[in-house]
């Protein structure tokens with residue numbers, strides 16, 4: 001059965017870089033994807049003469065190209081890039097999106113990740129987006145009494161079945177992306193202002209190999225997953241054996 005999948009990330013390109021291979025496989029399998037972008041990525045330039053409006057306009061075009069490769073819808077919340085916080089306003093906005101889209105699966109960041117690979121401080125927007133997503137998932141999205149103003153908008157509570165978080169230091173699910181890896185690079189490179197093809201291929205090949213090595217896969221993405229629903233609905237990952 002086709003599932004509705006909602007990704008929740010801070011910036012244009014976050015879903016594609018983090019989970020692009022998995023999303024491409026899900027799209028190929030007929031699942032319906034919605035990409036929620038909390039910010040417009042208006043700080044995504046190294047050129048001080050670029051205006052935020054020009055950056056946003058450029059990135060919207062790039063995002064549309066990436067979304068087309070996934071057959072995905074895009075929902076933008078318009079928060080300012082670089083200054084994101086996990087506020088109650090953001091939590092309410094995410095509950096609104098979840099209750100509208102009514103996804104069985106939510107893909108988001110892991111809010112516990114502060115550092116990566118001994119070389120990288122996780123962007124605070126990534127942690128804020130991940131924290132807000134997790135706090136919207138439990139318990140706000142499924143409780144009538146939280147954000148009653150959303151009921152007035154006709155948005156009834158909703159139960160999300162599965163949550164897939166990444167990047168993460170505590171993976172429990174690995175997806176073999178070998179057969180869609182070239183498509184993943186093309187998907188990421190739709191964000192042309194951020195990702196030049198050569199270095200992008202080199203960096204993402206190295207990362208996918210490192211992740212795959214943990215489970216004997218050539219190229220992989222990994223996730224920390226939660227089953228929030230007690231229903232017996234089959235997991236989107238099947239039996240969750242490595243390589244699915």
Ligand SMILES: [Zn+2]
Pocket residue numbers: 010011013014123126
């Ligand atoms: Zn980002």
